[in-house]
Amino acid sequence: MTDYLTIGSFPVKMVWLAILGSALIAYGILFVKIRKEPDKKQLLDVLSNAIGIFLLVWKFSYAILHPLLIIKHPTSILYFNGGETGIVLGIIGSILYILVAASKRELDKSRVFYIGILGLTLYFAAYYGAHFASTTLLADGLVSLFFSILSLYLYTKGSFEIRKTVLSMLVTALFFSVLTNSPLSGQKTSKEAVEAASYGIKKGDRAPNFELKTIEGETVKLSDLNGKVVFVNLWATWCPPCRAEMPEMVRFYRDHSSKKVEILAVNLTDSDSEKEVKKFAQSYKLNFPVLLDPDGKVGNTYKTVTIPTTFIINKKGIIEQKHIGPMSYDMMEEFYKNAQ
Structure with a gap:
């Protein structure tokens, strides 16, 4: 469906x-x-x-x-x-x-x-x-x-x-x-289907690659995370549901950081402020990488209209799920399990 x-x-x-x-x-x-x-x-x-x-x-x-x-x-x-x-x-x-x-x-x-x-x-x-x-x-x-x-x-x-x-x-x-x-x-994704998958933002597509700086100045490239389940979360500090889901994401990352899972919180900085993002990350004690998208390139590539929007990408770089709206801990558990 x-x-x-x-x-x-x-x-x-x-x-x-x-x-x-x-x-x-x-x-x-x-x-x-x-x-x-x-x-x-x-x-x-x-x-x-x-x-x-x-x-x-x-x-x-x-x-x-x-x-x-x-x-x-x-x-x-x-x-x-x-x-x-x-x-x-x-x-x-x-x-x-x-x-x-x-x-x-x-x-x-x-x-x-x-x-x-x-x-x-x-x-x-x-x-x-x-x-x-x-x-x-x-x-x-x-x-x-x-x-x-x-x-x-x-x-x-x-x-x-x-x-x-x-x-x-x-x-x-x-x-x-x-x-x-x-x-x-359920049906597992076959190796042939994975290899044949084209780049796109629909379920079953190979996730478009991107490279961004974190608020600490480190460079993160999505393709370097192959072998991990990746949550690409697009958000902004002024978004109430984005604020609501952050404590749930912190809990999930704390409990799963030793496993092969990563959260990339991509801030839509072209509609936000780097200063506010850093204050927000400190206030909410974010324990996962917070990335800055100052030109809105990733937001445009992933066609983000409503935030928060999260793409769950499996270990082979294929999009398993697109979720619009805030995520709870239990939802993230389910997304992670399905992306294995």
């Missing part, structure tokens, strides 16, 4: 459009399924609130997991979330809410969980179907097919007892576990 849809100069992540579209499809089918039920409104209200609680807990769990960072950099909460741990906390919060809300409204818990599981399977069927349609990746097609069959079964079977609902959840979890650890979970 294409990473971004650009509307004017504003980039919209395609994954969020896929999430929204899939959620609307699932909601529409659920509405049809229970349209004649006398407690339809209560069921949909409970499940909608549960989704809202999940999103809130997932988003703001970052403050629970990293309280010191939030105290030092409060704006971080605007850009980051609790990652995988936040997802688990969000699921727990949603389940607890459903149990309490179902009891207060005197709803049958089995029916509430049944409708919830049906909604999730419909959502995943649509979401991975959209991925499969845009990428033709076999793993996405298999996931979508699995959830489509499970959705049809749940839709036609009717209300489950809780134990059957839980069983369907366990089967789903097992399926995902097997799939994500199988060869179908």
